[in-house]
Amino acid sequence: MKKNSVIDLTLLLTIVFLFGFKSEIYAQENTQIKTKSDFWKHVQFGGGLGLGFGNGYADIMVAPSAIYNFNSYFSAGLGAQYNYVKQRNFYSANMYGGSLIALFHPIEELQISSELEQLRVNRTFEDSFGSEKQDFWNTALFLGAGYRNQNVTIGIRYNVLHKDRDNIYAEAFMPFVRIYF
Known part of the structure; x- marks a missing residue:
């Protein structure tokens, strides 16, 4: 394997990991906000x-x-x-x-x-x-x-x-x- 291929693959995996992790955090924040506002409906x-x-x-x-x-x-x-x-x-x-x-x-x-x-x-x-x-x-x-x-x-x-x-x-x-x- 060439050195550039390893760097490209590492960079690609890092980007996929960061974007995937960020969307999970956003989904959790969104759920918490929904739960908070749901309380007052009751x-x-x-x-x-x-x-x-x-x-x-x-x-x-x-x-x-x-x-x-x-x-x-x-x-x-x-x-x-x-x-x-x-x-x-x-x-x-x-x-x-x-x-x-x-x-x-x-x-x-x-x-x-x-x-x-x-x-x-x-x-x-x-x-x-x-x-x-x-x-x-x-x-x-x-x-x-x-x-x-x-x-x-x-x-x-x-x-x-x-x-x-x-x-x-x-x-x-x-x-x-x-x-x-």
Whole structure:
């Protein structure tokens, strides 16, 4: 073999190797970018907003949340909550915290849910003898079921950790409306 032939063959193999290697790197980068953007296609945002007013009474609640749809059956996510309640000359409370949410859709119209909620409660009771302040954490574990129509679910949930005393919820059963976009 001539010296030029060996150099030409080595140069040719080097060029083929470099171009082949470069396209593999580009393909991996392209896949990673596609995976990143695919994540947000599975995320939905929503939550709840509540307002209640009466004679000397106010109840304001804001509860945003986000879920990730793993597939058409399972979703999970996080939520935050702030609630202000005031009954003139009797009661006031600020409650804030977060929650973990899991949703299961065995069929399209049915949503089964579980939600673990942890709220910090700062409340004050007032009467003619003075006032009493309470600061504590309240934990609730809601199991629920609802009818789902596209991105809106209406149902009922049950707090399995409900206690008649030392609780911020009057009843263990609570109706809910859940909306995700």
